[in-house]
Amino acid sequence: MAYFLKEMKGARCLVLGGLGFIGSNTAHRLASLGADVTVADACLDPYGWNFANVKEIREKIDFVKADVRDKAAMEAAVEGMDCVFNCAGQVSHLDSMTDPFLDLDINCRGALVVLEACRRKAENAKIVYAGTRAQMGALRKTPGDEEQADNPADIYGADKWAAEKYHLIYNSAYGLRATSLRINNTYGERHQMKHARYGILNWFVRLALEGKEIQVFGDGSQARDYNYVADVADAMVLAAQKGEADGKYYLLGSGKETRFLDMVKAVIAAAGSGSYRLVPWPPDRKAIEVGDFFVSYEKIRRELGWEPATPLERGLKSTVEFYRERRTEYW
């Protein structure tokens, strides 16, 4: 591992969306480094909030139920914080197309409310934004990198793109230190396992563990890039610790292009059960499909030293073990 995370004893950290997948894993990492962690979440369905996600650290953290769109709640939450991790969001690509105003409200207005709250009440805090690969849309060349023009294919990607820009503008115009990580397809412990609206690899883990059939759209030959969630949580914390990251955005990736169908086969192998079948693309999914997507993580490796530590097979093994043991908390 090329990077080293510093102890954070006494550092006051707020994790927005901290009961969800990326947020709770980030909260775990911060707690392990000794930070004083506050988790804030609006507990909105159908998103991934789950108190089981913070079960092991519940005694060490504070929890506040708060919505990122609520100005007074955000001002109260950010006051006195050293770091703010914004992992709260509307996260479904499909839902952003059927309910674009909800996506706009949470992903754009919500991000601005948080930034304004920081500008007014926590001007010295470092903000790390959970951006997404979806901001880029279809790649013009593979592997993708930060130099390519962005061309989001859905409302979710466009709104997250705008939210990332807000962060960079608050950094340049107001000196509010902010970094955005464009998170790739992430899998692992503490994801919602109740529906297939987003986080499809995790959903397949459930189907495989239940011995069910996984439907693969088309021929499954499209390339994807999968990161294990502990590596992503490390990147979030590293971005907070590194001053060089201020005012910048970085792509996360695995350094490995994986065909969708090979991912499905790896899930079935890790679970030791399940099967798959090729089916035609549903039109709503086909309309926002971007084709081969994998990226270079060279910029974050070069500037911050981050590298993904967990290969797919090893990450899947831990993931399968986790849900096998804690099925009743997630199904």
Ligand SMILES: NC(=O)c1ccc[n+]([C@@H]2O[C@H](COP(=O)([O-])OP(=O)(O)OC[C@H]3O[C@@H](n4cnc5c(N)ncnc54)[C@H](O)[C@@H]3O)[C@@H](O)[C@H]2O)c1
């Ligand atoms: N999981 C991935 O593969 C992935 C990939 C790219 C980007 N991201 C980004 O990471 C962030 C977290 O995603 P996730 O995968 O952890 O999803 P998740 O559904 O597990 O977590 C999102 C959390 O945000 C909370 N939330 C939603 N709206 C809120 C609001 N208005 N106010 C406060 N809390 C609210 C939900 O209750 C939930 O706990 C999102 O911004 C998403 O765009 C995730």
